[in-house]
Amino acid sequence: xxxxxxxxxxxxxxxxxxxxxxxxxxxxxxxxxxxxxxxxxxxxxxxxxxxxxxxxxxxxxxxxxxxxxxxxxxxxxxxxxxxxxxxxxxxxxxxxxxxxxxxxxxxxxxxxxxxxxxxxxxxxxxxxxxxxxxxxxxxxxxxxxxxxxxxxxxxxxxxxxxxxxxxxxxxxxxxxxxxxxxxxxxxxxxxxxxxxxxxxxxxxxxxxxxxxxxxxxxxxxxxxxxxxxxxxxxxxxxxxxxxxxxxxxxxxxxxxxx
Amino acid sequence: xxxxxxxxxxxxxxxxxxxxxxxxxxxxxxxxxxxxxxxxxxxxxxxxxxxxxxxxxxxxxxxxxxxxxxxxxxxxxxxxxxxxxxxxxxxxxxxxxxxxxxxxxxxxxxxxxxxxxxxxxxxxxxxxxxxxxxxxxxxxxxxxxxxxxxxxxxxxxxxxxxxxxxxxxxxxxxxxxxxxxxxxxxxxxxxxxxxxxxxxxxxxxxxxxxxxxxxxxxxxxxxxxxxxxxxxxxxxxxxxxxxxxxxxxxx
Numbered sequence: 001x002x003x004x005x006x007x008x009x010x011x012x013x014x015x016x017x018x019x020x021x022x023x024x025x026x027x028x029x030x031x032x033x034x035x036x037x038x039x040x041x042x043x044x045x046x047x048x049x050x051x052x053x054x055x056x057x058x059x060x061x062x063x064x065x066x067x068x069x070x071x072x073x074x075x076x077x078x079x080x081x082x083x084x085x086x087x088x089x090x091x092x093x094x095x096x097x098x099x100x101x102x103x104x105x106x107x108x109x110x111x112x113x114x115x116x117x118x119x120x121x122x123x124x125x126x127x128x129x130x131x132x133x134x135x136x137x138x139x140x141x142x143x144x145x146x147x148x149x150x151x152x153x154x155x156x157x158x159x160x161x162x163x164x165x166x167x168x169x170x171x172x173x174x175x176x177x178x179x180x181x182x183x184x185x186x187x188x189x190x191x192x193x194x195x196x197x198x199x200x201x202x203x204x205x206x207x208x209x210x211x212x213x214x215x216x217x218x219x220x221x222x223x224x225x226x227x228x229x230x231x232x233x234x235x236x237x238x239x240x241x242x243x244x245x246x247x248x249x250x251x252x253x254x255x256x257x258x
Numbered sequence: 259x260x261x262x263x264x265x266x267x268x269x270x271x272x273x274x275x276x277x278x279x280x281x282x283x284x285x286x287x288x289x290x291x292x293x294x295x296x297x298x299x300x301x302x303x304x305x306x307x308x309x310x311x312x313x314x315x316x317x318x319x320x321x322x323x324x325x326x327x328x329x330x331x332x333x334x335x336x337x338x339x340x341x342x343x344x345x346x347x348x349x350x351x352x353x354x355x356x357x358x359x360x361x362x363x364x365x366x367x368x369x370x371x372x373x374x375x376x377x378x379x380x381x382x383x384x385x386x387x388x389x390x391x392x393x394x395x396x397x398x399x400x401x402x403x404x405x406x407x408x409x410x411x412x413x414x415x416x417x418x419x420x421x422x423x424x425x426x427x428x429x430x431x432x433x434x435x436x437x438x439x440x441x442x443x444x445x446x447x448x449x450x451x452x453x454x455x456x457x458x459x460x461x462x463x464x465x466x467x468x469x470x471x472x473x474x475x476x477x478x479x480x481x482x483x484x485x486x487x488x489x490x491x492x493x494x495x496x497x498x499x500x501x502x503x504x505x506x507x508x509x
Contacts, residue, residue, distance in 0.1 A: 012507060020508060022416040073348035076503030092347060099346030101270075108270050115262040116347050 055210030333406030404490030
């Protein structure tokens, strides 16, 4: 077992900006206004075994990225339990990459992120050259990453995440960036990792990719798991439901107009 | 917590800070020296004291206080400033305040070396009591770490806490016997009694006694300063440990 989560709830407070001050906290004492909350994950339970390749689909705001963050250990849920296998190199590739410090160079960032994935400096010394080669960023590697384009940023993150030979790889929609040739390189590399036995969880809107690569598909909607099973079946169900949903809305709209 | 990460992150932060400014480091040394000189002259005149004597008195606790104040100031925004990583990777939030504390401490050691040179020129007779100074720094360093950690956590939830902390620090500073000597007040006066209740009195004594009075710090000085600094560290650690799961939602 790599991951096991049970009855996980994650709620975000809305208009949080206004609440992060002593002033509003004091005002809140007198008015007793509870902050409106948004339930991103609502009672989610899930187990992911060794070498499973899991895809996660759902509409925007369904809780896919939150689920991935819970698995990665970045978010601690307010309710529920999270178990993650210890002693594994877990590499999260969340929205456009790994946490990179904008003022530090690509190389420095590789070392920082690599050390968080559990590698020693000496191990990283050996790996960094091939990471740079794969990312094709030799010219820019010693420049601050704030000067990178979004494609360059994603390339470096992807090169790093896959070169360190992760045992668990969590990927949140990274295929949209980078040019076609780089993407192809990425997919080849990812497939090799998957064949080698790495556990992978993909969040993507690219249904065809998920059906082709995964052996299990999870459909999330408004923070709940709607379906969990064979990719082709879940994908068909998802397409049917969401398709008819939007068509129904469309026809209702036209009915009002006529 | 990843020690490798803490080391690499602190090193790159230091590099970043001094990357483009060779003068930056020099400024770090010049700043406390010039501050000390100006304050000695002004207060020696106000207090009608011998400048040379007063500078030696002031030097003791002021340098330590400035280190404490700077540590707290630097650490305050450390967790919020770590959002680039805390939102993307599983990382212990302890590394951010700890790294700032390390940077402040390294800078303090260099500044202290310079001011110590200045001091040795001013002070006529050197005594054996000076050897206790490295030990005297420890309670101050621990106090800075603990207080800074508390501030860093509170700052995540209340972004307007900086002004409050600055005000409190200013109050503590001006009421403590750092700028003025404690025997300014009569022995049985209320002020003298209040000063005995002031925790910074004991912290300051760790430096003032060996440097200025040429005596060893007393048992009370050690007990109070070690006790309070230890408590502040414990409080900071417990607070961050308890709230670390909630940080994400406030970054």
